[in-house]
Amino acid sequence: MKDKIFHSIEGHTCGNPVRMIIKGAPKLKGNSMSDYRNYFIKNFDWIRTSLMFEPRGHDMMSGSILYPALNKKCDVGILFIETTGCLPMCGHGFIGTITFALEKKIIKPKKIGIVIAETPAGIVTAEYKKVGNKIKSVKFKNIESWLEIKNFQANLPEIGKVKFDVAYGGNFYAIFDPQEGFGSLNKMTAADVLRISPKVRDEINKLIKPIHPFNKNIKGVTHIMWTGKAKLKNSSSRNAVFYGKNAIDRSPCGTGTSARLAQLHAKGKLKIKEKFVHESILGTQFVGRVESEIIFNNKKAIIPSVEGWSVITGESKFIISKSDPFYKGFSII
Amino acid sequence: MEPIQVIDSHTEGNPTRVILSGFPIPKNKTLLERVNYLKKKQDHLRKILNHEPRGNGMMCSVLVMPPMIRGCDYSLIIMEQDEYVPMCGHCIIGTATTLVYAKKIKQKKSPVTIKFHTLAGIVECKVYIKNGNVDYVSFINVESFLLNQNYKIKTKNYGKINVDVAFGGDYYAIVNADKLKIKLNLQNDQEIIKCANEISAEMLKKKFPHPKNKKINRCYMVQFISNKKINKKNSSKTTVVAPPGAIDRSPCGTGTSARVAQLFTKGKLKLNKKFHNEGPLGTKFIGKAISSKMENKILYIRPQITGRAYITGINQIILDKNDPIQNGFRVGSKGKL
Numbered sequence: 001m002k003d004k005i006f007h008s009i010e011g012h013t014c015g016n017p018v019r020m021i022i023k024g025a026p027k028l029k030g031n032s033m034s035d036y037r038n039y040f041i042k043n044f045d046w047i048r049t050s051l052m053f054e055p056r057g058h059d060m061m062s063g064s065i066l067y068p069a070l071n072k073k074c075d076v077g078i079l080f081i082e083t084t085g086c087l088p089m090c091g092h093g094f095i096g097t098i099t100f101a102l103e104k105k106i107i108k109p110k111k112i113g114i115v116i117a118e119t120p121a122g123i124v125t126a127e128y129k130k131v132g133n134k135i136k137s138v139k140f141k142n143i144e145s146w147l148e149i150k151n152f153q154a155n156l157p158e159i160g161k162v163k164f165d166v167a168y169g170g171n172f173y174a175i176f177d178p179q180e181g182f183g184s185l186n187k188m189t190a191a192d193v194l195r196i197s198p199k200v201r202d203e204i205n206k207l208i209k210p211i212h213p214f215n216k217n218i219k220g221v222t223h224i225m226w227t228g229k230a231k232l233k234n235s236s237s238r239n240a241v242f243y244g245k246n247a248i249d250r251s252p253c254g255t256g257t258s259a260r261l262a263q264l265h266a267k268g269k270l271k272i273k274e275k276f277v278h279e280s281i282l283g284t285q286f287v288g289r290v291e292s293e294i295i296f297n298n299k300k301a302i303i304p305s306v307e308g309w310s311v312i313t314g315e316s317k318f319i320i321s322k323s324d325p326f327y328k329g330f331s332i333i
Numbered sequence: 334m335e336p337i338q339v340i341d342s343h344t345e346g347n348p349t350r351v352i353l354s355g356f357p358i359p360k361n362k363t364l365l366e367r368v369n370y371l372k373k374k375q376d377h378l379r380k381i382l383n384h385e386p387r388g389n390g391m392m393c394s395v396l397v398m399p400p401m402i403r404g405c406d407y408s409l410i411i412m413e414q415d416e417y418v419p420m421c422g423h424c425i426i427g428t429a430t431t432l433v434y435a436k437k438i439k440q441k442k443s444p445v446t447i448k449f450h451t452l453a454g455i456v457e458c459k460v461y462i463k464n465g466n467v468d469y470v471s472f473i474n475v476e477s478f479l480l481n482q483n484y485k486i487k488t489k490n491y492g493k494i495n496v497d498v499a500f501g502g503d504y505y506a507i508v509n510a511d512k513l514k515i516k517l518n519l520q521n522d523q524e525i526i527k528c529a530n531e532i533s534a535e536m537l538k539k540k541f542p543h544p545k546n547k548k549i550n551r552c553y554m555v556q557f558i559s560n561k562k563i564n565k566k567n568s569s570k571t572t573v574v575a576p577p578g579a580i581d582r583s584p585c586g587t588g589t590s591a592r593v594a595q596l597f598t599k600g601k602l603k604l605n606k607k608f609h610n611e612g613p614l615g616t617k618f619i620g621k622a623i624s625s626k627m628e629n630k631i632l633y634i635r636p637q638i639t640g641r642a643y644i645t646g647i648n649q650i651i652l653d654k655n656d657p658i659q660n661g662f663r664v665g666s667k668g669k670l
Contacts, residue, residue, distance in 0.1 A: 010386075010387070010648075010651075011386075012385075012386035012658075015385075015386065015658055015662065016386075017385070017386045054343075054346070054348070054389070054391070054582065055341075055342075055343035055346065055347075055348045055582075055645055056341070056645050056646060057389075058385075058389035058390065058391075059389075060385065060389075061389075134655070185670055186669060186670070187669060188669065188670050189668060189669055189670065190664045190665060190668075190670060193670065226670075228670075240670050246523075248664055250385065250386075250662075250664065281664065281670045282658055282662055283657075284657065284658065311653050311655070311656040311659075312651055312653065313386055313387050313650070313651055313652075313653070313656075314336070314387060314648055314649055314650050314651050315336075315648070315649045315651065316646050316647070316648040316649070317646060317647045317648070318645065318646040319644050319645060319646055319647065320645075321643060321644070323466070323643070324343075324643035324645075325616070326343065326346065326614070326643070330346065330519075330582075330614060332519035332520065332522055332580075
C-alpha cells in the first residue's frame with residue numbers, strides 16, 4: 001500500500017503543543033463539524049493515533065485538522081485531535097490553530113481582527129491582535145462556566161484535611177488554593193503532582209458526583225488544579241492542571257482558566273471584565289476575564305474569555321507507511 | 334537562523350532524529366573536541382531538537398557530518414535527553430536507514446555497508462534492501478562482557494535482589510522481573526520505573542571499573558528480563574530503564590549486547606547463535622556473539638545487533654527569537670513547580 005502523507009504546521013500555545021494538519025485530511029461526511037467529528041472518529045481514528053501517539057507524537061501532543069467551513073458565516077472549520085480522542089473544543093488548540101492559519105495565510109478572515117470558526121462544539125469567535133506578520137494574541141469566549149461546590153472539606157490521601165472548590169469550565173475541576181496540608185503549588189515537584197493527583201481525584205469522586213445539567217456524559221471531577229503564588233510580577237496566580245493518567249498541562253489551561261474565573265468571581269474575588277493573568281508551570285500566561293454574568297440552569301454562571309499566544313516551531317511532512325507495524329502509533333497510557 | 338532539516342524515524346519503537354542541514358557543524362579537528370564545543374557553545378540546539386515542544390522525553394538526535402577520519406562514510410555526534418553519548422544502538426539503525434532513504438549513500442547493491450565514526454570508535458553497519466526499501470540493519474557493537482554474577486543488593490520495597498552486571502557499550506544491572514513479580518508492559522510503566530530507580534540507587538553505591546577503561550565505572554542503567562513474551566518465538570523479554578524515568582521503547586542495542594555477553598558467559602548462548610530479544614512493545618532486536626576471547630579472566634564477545642527502523646517524517650525545525658521558551662523545556666521529576 002502507498003504511504004500516507006500529512007503536512008503540518010507545528011507549534012505551541014504557551015508551551016502546550018499544537019500540530020495543525022494542513023494537507024492530507026480525509027474527506028468527511030455530514031452537515032456540521034459535529035457530524036464530521038463523528039464520521040472521523042468512526043472511520044479515521046488511526047489518523048489521530050498515528051499523528052498524536054509515539055513515535056510521531058507523545059503523551060502531551062494535541063492538534064487540529066483544518067476543513068473548509070460548512071457554515072457560510074464561518075471562515076474555517078476545525079476538528080480537534082489529541083491523545084485521548086477528539087475534543088469538541090480545545091482552548092490552547094484553538095489559539096494555536098488560529099495563529100498558525102493566519103500567519104501562514106491559510107485563512108483570510110472576512111473581517112479584519114476576527115476569525116469565526118466552526119468547531120464540533122459550535123461556532124467560536126476569535127479576536128486576534130496582529131503586529132507585522134505575527135499574531136500577538138488570540139482571544140475567545142468560552143462556554144458557560146460556574147462554581148459547582150464551594151469550600152468542600154475532605155480528608156484526602158497524602159495531603160490530609162483540606163478545603164477545595166469544584167468549578168466547571170468545560171471540565172469539572174477540583175481547585176486547591178494554598179493552605180496547610182499541601183502547602184501550595186510552589187512547594188510541589190512534577191513528580192508530586194503526578195503521584196498525588198490521581199489518588200486525590202479517586203477519593204474526591206467517591207465523595208461528590210458533579211454532573212453537567214444538560215449533558216449527562218460530562219460528570220465527575222476529571223481535572224485537578226493546584227494553585228500557588230505567581231512568580232511573575234504581572235501574573236495574578238500560578239497553576240498546574242493534572243488530567244488523564246499522567247498529564248500536566250504545560251500551558252495555563254484554557255478550560256482550567258475558565259473554571260478558575262468562575263470560582264473567583266462567585267467567591268467575590270474577581271469583578272466583571274477584571275484582568276486575571278493566569279501563569280503556567282513554565283511561566284507562560286493566559287489572560288482571563290469574566291465577560292458577563294448569566295443564569296444557567298437556574299444558577300449564577302459566567303461567560304469567560306481566554307486570551308493567549310502561540311509560536312510556530314516547525315513544519316512537518318509525516319510519512320505513514322503501512323509496512324511499519326506501528327503505523328497507527330502506540331501509547332503507553 | 335535558517336530552519337534545521339531533519340528526518341525522523343523510529344527503531345523498533347524508539348525515535349531518532351537525523352539532522353541533515355541547518356545545524357552549524359563545529360570546525361574542531363577531532364570528534365571529542367567537536368562534542369566539547371557543542372556542550373559549551375551550542376547545547377541549546379540539542380535541547381531544542383530533543384525536548385518539548387519540538388521533541389519529547391524519548392527523542393535522540395544525530396548530527397551527521399562528513400567523515401573526519403579515513404575509511405569512514407560519516408562522523409556522528411549522538412545527542413540524547415541529558416548528554417552527548419559515545420554510542421547508541423537504536424540511533425545507529427535509525428541513522429543508517431535514514432541515510433539510505435534520503436539517497437545519501439551511493440552503493441545500491443544489498444547489503445549496503447556504512448561505516449560510522451563515533452566517539453566509541455568505528456561502527457560498521459550493513460543495510461539490507463528489499464524492493465528498493467530498507468528491510469533491516471545489522472551492526473557490530475563494541476566489546477561486551479559480564480563483569481559480575483549474582484551481585485547482591487538490598488532495596489526498600491523489593492527486598493534482596495540478585496543482579497548480573499554486564500557491559501554492552503554501557504553497564505546494565507540485569508534483573509529478573511518475574512522473580513520480583515513485575516510485569517514488563519508499558520502500561521505498568523510507573524512500577525517499572527519505581528523499581529528501576531531503587532535498583533539504580535543501590536548500584537551507584539559501588540564502582541564497577543571497566544577493565545580496559547577505568548573512566549567507565551558507573552552502573553545506573555537497569556535491564557529487566559522476563560520469560561513472559563508477547564511473541565512466543567522470541568528468546569526472552571526485556572525492558573531497559575534509564576533512571577530517573579525513561580523506558581526504552583525498543584529492546585535497546587547496547588542492552589541487548591550486554592545480555593548476549595551475559596548469556597554467552599553463562600554458557601546459555603552459543604557462538605553465532607541468534608538471540609531474539611523482545612522489547613516492551615513486542616518488537617525485537619536479534620543479537621549474537623560473533624567472536625569471543627578471554628583476557629585477564631574476563632570473557633569478551635563481539636555482539637552483532639540486527640533491527641528495523643521506519644521513517645516517520647521529514648521535518649523543518651523553526652526557531653523564533655521572540656518565543657520565551659525557544660530553547661525548549663522538560664517537565665522533570667526534580668525541581669519545584
